[in-house]
Amino acid sequence: MGVYAVLAIERKNEILTKLRNEQRVLVSELAVRYGVTEETIRRDLDKLEREGYATKTYGGAIWADSTRTDLSYTIRNKTNVEAKRTIAQNLARIIRDGDHIMLDDSSTSLFVAKAIRDKKGITVITNSVEIIMELSDVQGWNILSTGGMLKYESLALVGGQAEQMIRKYHVDRAIISCKGADLQNGVTDSSDFHSQVKRAMMESARQKILAVDSSKFDRTSFVKIGDFRELDAVVTEKAPPKEWLDFFESISVDCIY
Numbered sequence: 001m002g003v004y005a006v007l008a009i010e011r012k013n014e015i016l017t018k019l020r021n022e023q024r025v026l027v028s029e030l031a032v033r034y035g036v037t038e039e040t041i042r043r044d045l046d047k048l049e050r051e052g053y054a055t056k057t058y059g060g061a062i063w064a065d066s067t068r069t070d071l072s073y074t075i076r077n078k079t080n081v082e083a084k085r086t087i088a089q090n091l092a093r094i095i096r097d098g099d100h101i102m103l104d105d106s107s108t109s110l111f112v113a114k115a116i117r118d119k120k121g122i123t124v125i126t127n128s129v130e131i132i133m134e135l136s137d138v139q140g141w142n143i144l145s146t147g148g149m150l151k152y153e154s155l156a157l158v159g160g161q162a163e164q165m166i167r168k169y170h171v172d173r174a175i176i177s178c179k180g181a182d183l184q185n186g187v188t189d190s191s192d193f194h195s196q197v198k199r200a201m202m203e204s205a206r207q208k209i210l211a212v213d214s215s216k217f218d219r220t221s222f223v224k225i226g227d228f229r230e231l232d233a234v235v236t237e238k239a240p241p242k243e244w245l246d247f248f249e250s251i252s253v254d255c256i257y
Contacts, residue, residue: 011036012044016053019063026060083213084108086237088115090256091175091211094235097121099172102201103131105156105194106177108211110134125169127162127197129155144169151193158193166200174205179221181212183247186228188221195225207232214238228253 011034019025027045031038045061048054054061088111095101095112097120103109105128113131116122123142124135129150135143148162176198180188187210189195202208208231217240228234228247233254239245240255248255 008044012047015041015044016048019048019054019061024057024060024062028059080213080215083215083237084111085115087211087213087235088112090235090237091209092116092119094209094233094256095119095122095173099123100125100169102126102166102169102171102174102205103128104174104176104198104201105130105154105158106211108177108213109175112175112211123171125166125171127157127166129157146197148197149193154194156194156197158197162197163200166197166204169204171205173207173209174201175209175211176201176225177211178216178225180219181210181216181228181234182218182220183243185220185224187225187231189223189225190221192223195223198225202226202230210234212236214240217241217244 015025015030025045027038027041030041030044034041045054045056048061049056049064053064055064084107087108091112092115095116099119100123103113103124103126105126109126109128110130113124113126113134117135117138121140123144124131125144125146126132127146127148132143132145135141144165146157146162146165148157148165149159150156151158178187178198179190182188189198202225210228210231210233212234214236229251231253233256234248235256237257239257240248245255
């Protein structure tokens with residue numbers, strides 16, 4: 001029974017990854033791929049629809065708007081991996097030995113943490129359980145957890161306790177990510193809990209950096225984190241469209257790619 005449950009979870013996660021990458025899936029193809037009945041696949045898609053990831057269609061499902069939903073940490077860490085790795089490498093050139101930094105709970109920040117492990121004397125304040133675990137064996141660093149309420153899907157610590165802890169400190173750089181970046185609506189996320197922690201990090205940092213992959217441009221999520229004018233830099237993996245570059249130049253925000 002335990003083995004079956006693990007296999008079912010792995011299958012569902014793989015279907016979700018396929019949905020994210022290809023935007024649609026077919027029940028018949030998935031049944032053949034996994035060697036299960038079409039009814040089993042339909043139950044998987046039912047669960048994904050209830051969780052807000054999929055919209056069922058005749059014979060399959062299409063990808064739902066993920067700007068409204070917190071993806072699990074397992075899925076986030078497998079999504080847009082190359083883009084996140086490139087962004088992390090760009091940020092590694094900005095972060096210096098001895099810096100005090102804040103990293104949010106995004107999978108992009110986890111890639112940043114991995115990319116800067118060779119730096120010396122870094123102090124990291126984070127609300128990400130994953131990042132704490134990733135950096136737990138780095139010698140000569142100070143790793144501070146925000147504390148707070150655990151959101152199990154994202155392995156993030158959120159809430160008033162996390163925000164109060166963040167506001168006690170003043171750091172060189174805060175690195176945050178988002179679910180949506182829109183010229184009119186600014187920087188947005190899917191949850192009040194996450195957006196408030198990110199907002200607190202921005203207010204506590206000398207340099208405010210948005211790390212965002214190109215798939216997030218021209219998208220708007222549920223709740224606003226802040227305006228682009230409040231940022232010092234936007235780091236992404238490739239050149240955004242010209243209207244975005246012109247916009248960043250007009251508000252004196254560095255765009256690094």
